[in-house]
Amino acid sequence: MPMQHIVLGIIFLVVAIVSVVSVIRQLKYRNFLALGFSVLSVLAFGFFSIATIISVLKDNL
8 A cells, every 4th residue: 555655655755746847837938827836836746756755654664
């Protein structure tokens, strides 16, 4: 069961990294609405990926 959770955490982390790329692009184009959604995506997916990975590592120790 924990293996499925670590895979989910890694997928969330990949989405957060792609969202960081989107933040940089939207800053370049000065598209503030898309920038806001990109920042929210980075915060949400980044938090859940790190929390999931820490939870799985904590349970395995």
